[in-house]
Amino acid sequence: MNNSHEVTLENHVHRDDVGARMGMWLFLFTEVLLFGGMFLVYAVYRFQNQEQFKLAALELNTGIGTLNTIILLTSSLTVALSIAAIQNKNKFLSIVFLNSTLLLALMFMVNKYFEWSTKFAHGIYPGSKELLEKPNGQILFYGLYYVMTGLHGLHVLIGMIILYIIKRQIKKDIITPDKYVKLENSGLYWHLVDLIWIFLFPLFYLIQ
Amino acid sequence: MANTIAENYLHQSTNKYKGILSWLLTTDHKKIGLLYFVSILFFFLVGAIIGLLMRLELIAPGRTIMGPQTYNTLFTLHGVIMIFLFIVPGLPAIFGNFFLPIQIGARDVAFPRLNLLSWYVYMVGAILALVSLFLPGGPIDTGWTFYIPYSIRTNTNVSLAIFAAFVLGFSSILTGINFITTVHRLRAPGMTFFKMPLFVWATYATAWIQIIATPVIGITILLVIIERAFGVGIFDPALGGDPILYQHLFWIYSHPAVYIMILPAMGVVSEIIPTFSRRTIFGYKAIAMSSLAIAFIGYLVWAHHMFTSGMSDTARWVFSLLTFIVALPSGVKIFNWVATMYKGSIDPQPPFLWVMSFIFLFSIGGLTGLVLGSLATDIHVHDTYFVVAHFHYVMFGGTGTIFFGALHYWFPKMFGKMYNIKLSKIAVALFFIGFNMLYFPKFILGYMGMPRRYYDYLPQFEPLQKVSTVGSWILVGTIFFIVGYFIHALIKGKKATSNPWGGVTLEWHIPSPPIQENFEVIPTITHKPYDFSQLKEMKNE
Ligand code: HEM
Ligand SMILES: [Cu+2]
Numbered sequence: 001m002n003n004s005h006e007v008t009l010e011n012h013v014h015r016d017d018v019g020a021r022m023g024m025w026l027f028l029f030t031e032v033l034l035f036g037g038m039f040l041v042y043a044v045y046r047f048q049n050q051e052q053f054k055l056a057a058l059e060l061n062t063g064i065g066t067l068n069t070i071i072l073l074t075s076s077l078t079v080a081l082s083i084a085a086i087q088n089k090n091k092f093l094s095i096v097f098l099n100s101t102l103l104l105a106l107m108f109m110v111n112k113y114f115e116w117s118t119k120f121a122h123g124i125y126p127g128s129k130e131l132l133e134k135p136n137g138q139i140l141f142y143g144l145y146y147v148m149t150g151l152h153g154l155h156v157l158i159g160m161i162i163l164y165i166i167k168r169q170i171k172k173d174i175i176t177p178d179k180y181v182k183l184e185n186s187g188l189y190w191h192l193v194d195l196i197w198i199f200l201f202p203l204f205y206l207i208q
Numbered sequence: 209m210a211n212t213i214a215e216n217y218l219h220q221s222t223n224k225y226k227g228i229l230s231w232l233l234t235t236d237h238k239k240i241g242l243l244y245f246v247s248i249l250f251f252f253l254v255g256a257i258i259g260l261l262m263r264l265e266l267i268a269p270g271r272t273i274m275g276p277q278t279y280n281t282l283f284t285l286h287g288v289i290m291i292f293l294f295i296v297p298g299l300p301a302i303f304g305n306f307f308l309p310i311q312i313g314a315r316d317v318a319f320p321r322l323n324l325l326s327w328y329v330y331m332v333g334a335i336l337a338l339v340s341l342f343l344p345g346g347p348i349d350t351g352w353t354f355y356i357p358y359s360i361r362t363n364t365n366v367s368l369a370i371f372a373a374f375v376l377g378f379s380s381i382l383t384g385i386n387f388i389t390t391v392h393r394l395r396a397p398g399m400t401f402f403k404m405p406l407f408v409w410a411t412y413a414t415a416w417i418q419i420i421a422t423p424v425i426g427i428t429i430l431l432v433i434i435e436r437a438f439g440v441g442i443f444d445p446a447l448g449g450d451p452i453l454y455q456h457l458f459w460i461y462s463h464p465a466v467y468i469m470i471l472p473a474m475g476v477v478s479e480i481i482p483t484f485s486r487r488t489i490f491g492y493k494a495i496a497m498s499s500l501a502i503a504f505i506g507y508l509v510w511a512h513h514m515f516t517s518g519m520s521d522t523a524r525w526v527f528s529l530l531t532f533i534v535a536l537p538s539g540v541k542i543f544n545w546v547a548t549m550y551k552g553s554i555d556p557q558p559p560f561l562w563v564m565s566f567i568f569l570f571s572i573g574g575l576t577g578l579v580l581g582s583l584a585t586d587i588h589v590h591d592t593y594f595v596v597a598h599f600h601y602v603m604f605g606g607t608g609t610i611f612f613g614a615l616h617y618w619f620p621k622m623f624g625k626m627y628n629i630k631l632s633k634i635a636v637a638l639f640f641i642g643f644n645m646l647y648f649p650k651f652i653l654g655y656m657g658m659p660r661r662y663y664d665y666l667p668q669f670e671p672l673q674k675v676s677t678v679g680s681w682i683l684v685g686t687i688f689f690i691v692g693y694f695i696h697a698l699i700k701g702k703k704a705t706s707n708p709w710g711g712v713t714l715e716w717h718i719p720s721p722p723i724q725e726n727f728e729v730i731p732t733i734t735h736k737p738y739d740f741s742q743l744k745e746m747k748n749e
Contacts, residue, residue, distance in 0.1 A: 018393065019392075019394075020319075023318065023389045026384075026388055026389065026419055027381075029420075030385075031423070035427075037424045041431070041442060044453055045442075045450075048448075048450075049448070127438060127439040136448025137448060139448055140447070142440075143440030143441040143442050146438075151430075
């Protein structure tokens with residue numbers, strides 16, 4: 001990687017925040033399409049097994065789901081505030097808000113952990129005997145549940161790693177009040193993670 | 209332009225290293241293009257040798273040099289290599305990387321480091337694919353389409369191999385994002401969208417397909433891997449999953465992917481024809497817009513691969529109709545190219561000859577595509593050699609031919625060396641003969657009922673199978689011959705001038721090979737892209 005202060009002719013530094021944001025939006029677009037494929041699969045199987053999907057959904061814990069929705073929405077707010085803070089040249093506040101985002105994300109994952117492990121304890125996981133005895137529609141529901149929320153959880157994890165790195169960069173003044181497009185882009189990513197959950201939540205927890 | 213500047217990108221470095229590290233850590237789009245070039249060429253040759261081996265097996269009925277299982281793994285590998293490692297990344301990653309920034313008057317792509325990363329991601333994908341061959345379980349044997357339910361039942365290393373395809377898709381997405389942003393942000397002053405060369409338009413349209421279609425195959429592949437690992441049921445018919453749904457998801461990517469393969473090739477054709485006809489392109493806007501039209505309609509035809517797999521009749525005729533409609537923008541291009549040559553002063557140099565070969569082969573491929581797109585005939589020839597012949601004519605005869613066309617066109621610019629024109633003219637002819645000998649019999653065999661993916665066949669197919677095998681020797685021989693004279697040109701070739709063909713797009717305004725920054729001063733664009741009145745001024749430069 002280049003040493004950024006070694007600006008020679010070969011090493012011309014080219015900066016384009018609009019371009020960087022455009023690239024990020026395009027990337028988010030591909031993420032939407034990735035989950036779009038999953039939503040398509042969900043739609044097809046829900047259409048084919050309407051009754052079974054309803055029955056299976058009854059067993060999910062709407063309480064935890066709701067809690068997690070609130071947590072994730074709040075974390076989206078704190079990321080936005082962190083960007084606002086750096087725009088107002090308040091490095092300290094920006095870091096505080098990023099820390100709260102990370103904390104909320106962690107809470108989300110902990111809830112998820114407890115939710116999944118209770119399901120596991122009841123013997124409901126892919127390939128388990130209990131699950132295989134149920135009708136196909138319910139197997140599919142849980143298959144989709146684990147895959148889609150799992151994939152989403154993976155995105156939360158990746159988001160956490162990214163936000164952590166960003167936080168370090170703010171501390172080290174790599175991201176500054178006049179050069180914060182990386183923070184903005186990570187914020188965008190985090191909003192996407194949030195947005196996808198907003199769709200997952202009703203599809204699995206609310207349609208009962 | 210002073211040709212005394214010894215400095216060019218081949219000897220300059222974007223980092224503090226010299227030698228190999230100046231390549232492996234480079235952020236120069238031209239060097240990255242060459243990294244892709246070497247790796248993609250390598251895999252193409254591997255794929256070609258596998259093809260040769262398959263043809264050798266098919267020289268006589270019964271077992272010849274390999275058993276059925278080996279044949280299964282070979283056609284799978286051949287398909288995976290040719291599709292995911294050669295033809296999909298081929299033109300955009302090599303020539304797009306090298307020439308897209310130059311043709312719009314930029315110094316580099318929008319995200320140079322991301323560009324290098326996508327090469328590494330490509331290599332990781334390729335290495336994973338190789339590793340999957342040698343792990344216990346054996347190489348994947350599903351065919352390049354990885355159809356359910358066989359792909360979740362077979363014990364071969366499916367998961368790792370398709371994960372490799374997932375990784376390669378990621379590389380393709382990163383390149384796509386990079387190119388779109390580059391075109392939007394880095395055009396030189398005066399370079400409006402409608403002054404961009406058509407290769408840029410084509411690569412731009414391709415980049416959109418790359419980012420819109422690839423995630424769908426990504427998720428589909430992940431689902432197959434998850435299915436194999438955990439048995440969640442999403443694709444397992446025993447648990448309620450739907451194999452037909454898999455086919456839909458697969459083709460929602462893989463049909464648009466054929467436009468990822470062909471559009472950049474069409475872009476190159478739109479560059480070569482004006483240059484060697486000394487005439488501006490006929491119907492510039494129509495060609496540019498037809499790329500976008502193909503990109504768009506190309507999304508809506510995927511189910512023509514599934515006419516026999518179980519769909520409603522309504523769905524069938526709708527998809528058939530849409531398939532016919534997508535032929536229109538392709539036709540627009542062909543007619544515009546031919547019209548460009550009308551009253552031009554044609555100079556039949558090697559790149560132009562490759563293009564002629566392309567128009568012939570691609571037209572056969574395209575027209576037989578209509579045979580496959582019609583419901584009644586498709587039922588008869590589905591999954592036969594007719595299909596094998598068709599896709600080799602479009603992919604290999606189309607994009608593959610233009611891969612060589614582009615190489616012959618831009619080689620002097622890329623390396624500053626000229627190859628042997630006479631030998632290369634012979635190569636075009638040999639390639640054309642070998643190609644048709646290899647694949648044309650397959651149309652007839654398919655029509656007679658020879659199924660694809662079989663290592664054995666009935667005795668009545670023998671004569672045509674033999675012709676086909678001999679064709680493969682000529683074709684693969686020619687390919688190595690071409691590689692040979694290019695290597696020779698690299699070492700001993702004459703120095704190429706900055707504009708050996710008399711082209712007028714921006715890459716011909718700069719020295720061969722270009723300097724690392726491409727332009728000493730960013731040019732201001734006043735001319736249309738194929739305005740040959742510039743040639744006089746250029747001579748005085
Ligand atoms: C270089 C010379 C080539 C030869 C000798 C060759 C030969 C073959 C043969 C014999 C088959 C198997 C037919 C069957 O049994 O069904 C095949 C399949 C295939 N080829 Fe080629 N081919 C060549 C180049 C290419 C290129 C350049 C591409 C792509 C651009 C390509 C793409 C494919 C694909 C996708 C399949 C289908 C694999 C499958 O059934 O899963 N081939 N080829
Ligand atoms: Cu298709």
